[in-house]
Amino acid sequence: MDSNPEIPAEEPANLKFLRRLVTTLTATMIVGLVVMITLVVIRLNASTPQLALPDYITLPNGTRATAFTQTPSWYAIVTADDRILIFNRDSGELTQDIRVTSRP
Template identity: 50%
Template sequence: MEPLPSEDDYVEPANLRFLRRLVTVLTTVMIGGLVIVVGLLVIRYQRPAPLPLPDEIALPEGTAVQAVTYGPDFYLVVTQGREVLVYDRGSGTLRKTLALD
């Protein structure tokens, strides 16, 4: 009676070895890509996006900006004090102040 072959005697076919290595490489690349995507999302959403106020606009003292809208010839700034400030786009001067109720 012949002894059973051990695991050391097993020769892996070339195409199976290639497939095993390919799956390992693809798994590594996918894990690395996922780590990069999650890292970029965490970095991107940690800091709040600054409001793009033009440099020529001077807000009244003690106001905090909640929203900015750009029109064809004006900037509309909504403050947290529930006011709407309309600025001229060319000169940057305050045209009108509206109170929101």
């Protein structure tokens, strides 16, 4: 054992290398995590174009709407009697009437 406790013993070269490697990897992981969080925040805050809702929708008599979806060229209404009504966005006219049936 050393007789002088104030002077630390020299670290082996492998231990120095391992200590530097772990420190470098830790710093790299921290920087990578910060970059990923920043990119997610930027992506979530990016403005997406919002489609305007139609002013009014004329449904066939006796039809009750249960759901609505839209694209830039059409919008669709799902009805309580298991139909999907697809309307043209520009003219507002009914273009398709799709009946949804259940499989036995």
